[in-house]
Amino acid sequence: MIVIVLMKQVPNTSEVRIDPKTGNLIREGVESIINPEDRHALEAALQIKDSTDCRVIVLSMGPPQAAEILCEALAMGADQAILLTDKAFAGADTWATSTTLGMAIKRIGDFDLILAGRQAVDGDTAQIGPQVAELLGIPQLTYASKLEVQEGKVIVERTLEGSCERIESPTPVLVTCLAALNTPRYPTVAGMLDATSDRAAIELWNAADIGAKAYEVGLLGSLTQVVKTFTPKEARNTRFLEGSPAEIAVQLLDAFREKEIRLGE
Amino acid sequence: MAIRFDPDKCNGCGMCSRSCPYQAIEIEDKKARWLENRCTLCGACLESCKFDAISGDIPVRETPDFSDYRGVWVFVEQHDGAFHRSAFELLGCARSLANELGEPVAAVVLGHGVRRRAGELIAYGADQCLVVEDPALAYYQTCTYTHVLDVLIQRHKPAILLVAATHLGRDLAPRVARRARLGLTADCTRLSIIPDEKILLQTRPAFGGNIMASIVTRYSRPQAATVRPGIMKALSADPSRTGDILVEEVNMAECREFTRVLECVMTENSGPDLSAAKIIVAGGRPICSEKGTAVMREFADTIGAQMACTRVVVEEGYLPVECQVGQTGRTVRPEIYFACGISGAIQHKAGMDGSRYIVAINKDPDAPIFEIADFAIVGDLFDILPALTRAVKEQ
Ligand SMILES: Cc1cc2nc3c(=O)[nH]c(=O)nc-3n(C[C@H](O)[C@H](O)[C@H](O)COP(=O)(O)OP(=O)(O)OC[C@H]3O[C@@H](n4cnc5c(N)ncnc54)[C@H](O)[C@@H]3O)c2cc1C
Ligand SMILES: Nc1ncnc2c1ncn2[C@@H]1O[C@H](COP(=O)(O)O)[C@@H](O)[C@H]1O
Numbered sequence: 001m002i003v004i005v006l007m008k009q010v011p012n013t014s015e016v017r018i019d020p021k022t023g024n025l026i027r028e029g030v031e032s033i034i035n036p037e038d039r040h041a042l043e044a045a046l047q048i049k050d051s052t053d054c055r056v057i058v059l060s061m062g063p064p065q066a067a068e069i070l071c072e073a074l075a076m077g078a079d080q081a082i083l084l085t086d087k088a089f090a091g092a093d094t095w096a097t098s099t100t101l102g103m104a105i106k107r108i109g110d111f112d113l114i115l116a117g118r119q120a121v122d123g124d125t126a127q128i129g130p131q132v133a134e135l136l137g138i139p140q141l142t143y144a145s146k147l148e149v150q151e152g153k154v155i156v157e158r159t160l161e162g163s164c165e166r167i168e169s170p171t172p173v174l175v176t177c178l179a180a181l182n183t184p185r186y187p188t189v190a191g192m193l194d195a196t197s198d199r200a201a202i203e204l205w206n207a208a209d210i211g212a213k214a215y216e217v218g219l220l221g222s223l224t225q226v227v228k229t230f231t232p233k234e235a236r237n238t239r240f241l242e243g244s245p246a247e248i249a250v251q252l253l254d255a256f257r258e259k260e261i262r263l264g265e
Numbered sequence: 266m267a268i269r270f271d272p273d274k275c276n277g278c279g280m281c282s283r284s285c286p287y288q289a290i291e292i293e294d295k296k297a298r299w300l301e302n303r304c305t306l307c308g309a310c311l312e313s314c315k316f317d318a319i320s321g322d323i324p325v326r327e328t329p330d331f332s333d334y335r336g337v338w339v340f341v342e343q344h345d346g347a348f349h350r351s352a353f354e355l356l357g358c359a360r361s362l363a364n365e366l367g368e369p370v371a372a373v374v375l376g377h378g379v380r381r382r383a384g385e386l387i388a389y390g391a392d393q394c395l396v397v398e399d400p401a402l403a404y405y406q407t408c409t410y411t412h413v414l415d416v417l418i419q420r421h422k423p424a425i426l427l428v429a430a431t432h433l434g435r436d437l438a439p440r441v442a443r444r445a446r447l448g449l450t451a452d453c454t455r456l457s458i459i460p461d462e463k464i465l466l467q468t469r470p471a472f473g474g475n476i477m478a479s480i481v482t483r484y485s486r487p488q489a490a491t492v493r494p495g496i497m498k499a500l501s502a503d504p505s506r507t508g509d510i511l512v513e514e515v516n517m518a519e520c521r522e523f524t525r526v527l528e529c530v531m532t533e534n535s536g537p538d539l540s541a542a543k544i545i546v547a548g549g550r551p552i553c554s555e556k557g558t559a560v561m562r563e564f565a566d567t568i569g570a571q572m573a574c575t576r577v578v579v580e581e582g583y584l585p586v587e588c589q590v591g592q593t594g595r596t597v598r599p600e601i602y603f604a605c606g607i608s609g610a611i612q613h614k615a616g617m618d619g620s621r622y623i624v625a626i627n628k629d630p631d632a633p634i635f636e637i638a639d640f641a642i643v644g645d646l647f648d649i650l651p652a653l654t655r656a657v658k659e660q
Contacts, residue, residue, distance in 0.1 A: 223448030245652035
């Protein structure tokens with residue numbers, strides 16, 4: 001069985017801070033990590049490998065630095081790592097990203113299962129999984145919180161708003177994974193040494209390698225364009241209420257009464 | 266799009282070969298030669314040639330003519346024939362976009378036995394309702410719904426397509442977008458029309474809400490977006506509104522559904538419906554104790570408010586997950602939001618900063634929550650909340 005895992009390197013968004021003067025993202029010193037849900041996707045693949053004859057291929061599109069996460073994936077137990085890296089890929093929206101990943105998967109050839117995270121924490125789009133599945137003409141099962149692989153099919157439990165669905169699909173199929181799916185293993189020290197000592201283990205593919213024209217991928221191949229970014233700021237006039245707790249309470253009720261809101265009615 | 270090469274001008278100097286990032290140009294018999302399967306048409310070689318042997322028309326992206334795409338579409342999510350509340354919110358939003366454009370709003374409903382309720386969608390702002398009825402559409406399945414929606418888009422060519430960013434919407438929209446060759450913007454929190462270009466400006470949070478990005482779709486139609494539930498305002502129903510209800514025929518035999526639903530279990534929604542709450546009293550880390558929740562509950566009950574909380578409180582097990590507000594919880598927009606002992610992390614603010622009035626109670630005068638508060642109370646919530654409860658009872 002061949003399982004392909006889609007993995008993205010992302011900044012640790014809980015550490016991302018805004019420069020209060022410029023309003024820009026401060027990226028320096030922000031650690032880069034494997035997108036959290038992609039780690040669960042990889043773990044799911046490795047668990048399949050634990051119990052059956054299975055080859056796990058990890059695939060990422062990103063700058064050369066993204067090789068770091070693939071090293072980690074190899075150290076956790078992946079068999080093959082491919083990094084799609086090329087200036088032409090830069091600035092891609094989800095349309096162009098899914099084109100790139102899809103073309104690379106076609107070049108890989110046969111597979112039974114593709115695992116991705118539900119969403120990446122930098123963009124939070126959750127679009128790549130379904131778009132890659134559509135491009136390849138295979139079914140998709142999103143929001144997986146349980147995954148069972150059988151001969152020629154998978155059964156997935158999907159955790160949805162107010163319901164939980166058990167659904168079956170023939171392979172090949174693409175599944176997007178939630179954190180609830182499993183607890184990822186740690187990379188082994190030996191695995192880490194192996195993976196880092198031999199960077200050549202990571203295959204680097206560029207646009208030509210996957211047969212993509214420059215106008216099909218990256219910014220040029222994108223159908224949406226970001227026209228501006230800004231820091232969210234709600235214009236509110238903050239009024240500080242002062243005094244004893246009882247005085248503060250009265251001030252607040254009065255303030256709302258002026259706005260024709262009576263609390264407690 | 267092509268690279269043109271004039272061999273007569275080439276002296277085999279090799280500059281182009283060195284400039285090519287893809288090793289797509291070889292020098293053979295003192296002439297350059299392109300390897301078609303490696304050339305990506307990136308254009309890097311154009312500038313490299315000192316002898317004008319290479320020319321080409323490399324993409325100046327033209328905006329196609331989309332003048333025959335008209336109207337704002339809302340995909341109406343339904344479960345067991347009942348419309349999801351997001352549909353009404355989207356109709357409210359679509360109405361204002363359509364008014365700006367001078368174009369109609371259409372509600373698109375897929376299901377089985379849904380036609381009789383379509384009038385409701387007209388009352389909430391649609392000019393038109395497109396209904397596709399089929400037993401295969403009774404329960405949502407990705408590939409079947411994708412097929413139908415794609416057929417309708419090709420048939421009617423709307424200018425804008427809005428889908429709620431629910432689990433269902435986020436499963437469906439990217440699949441449809443890929444099939445119909447559409448750009449798609451995820452989880453938008455603000456939509457407007459750029460006046461001179463008459464195109465849709467789609468604004469959404471990125472980097473966990475740390476920045477907002479405004480996005481346009483210049484190269485495909487319809488301009489498609491998923492929209493975060495709980496943000497847009499539904500209009501009040503106007504039963505006197507009129508509109509057409511059109512039943513559309515779609516050939517279902519053309520579509521292959523791979524998946525089979527084995528079972529669907531409703532998970533008990535133990536928490537309150539925060540999205541409908543007028544007043545919310547939300548607590549953070551300091552309410553993680555019997556006493557803390559009791560103090561908060563007493564105040565909430567006194568003013569008839571719903572209780573909510575930060576992720577910390579859910580993780581500590583003091584309130585159910587349905588009460589969590591924020592990026593990974595609910596988005597709420599009550600009239601009044603009381604933030605009690607909440608620091609104001611960006612992930613929390615993402616779910617509540619659209620509240621009409623925000624009252625923040627915090628011991629720390631520098632807590633970020635005060636930046637978005639209308640009323641700031643620096644103090645201990647164990648003093649302030651009981652005082653507020655008392656004041657309300659006494660008034
Ligand atoms: C990917 C991701 C997603 C997340 N999603 C969410 C989400 O959806 N929702 C969410 O809420 N969080 C979310 N978080 C967590 C978020 O970053 C914060 O950690 C969390 O919101 C903090 O909760 P808090 O304000 O209750 O706790 P703290 O940050 O610990 O703040 C407690 C506050 O209470 C004040 N305080 C203490 N005692 C008192 C007292 N007696 N009286 C008055 N004030 C007092 C303190 O001054 C402090 O400001 C997410 C984080 C990540 C990384
Ligand atoms: N550049 C990328 N390279 C590899 N996988 C990706 C990339 N971008 C997104 N993915 C995969 O798609 C999932 C959803 O990402 P997104 O649609 O960006 O939220 C991620 O969890 C990854 O598994």
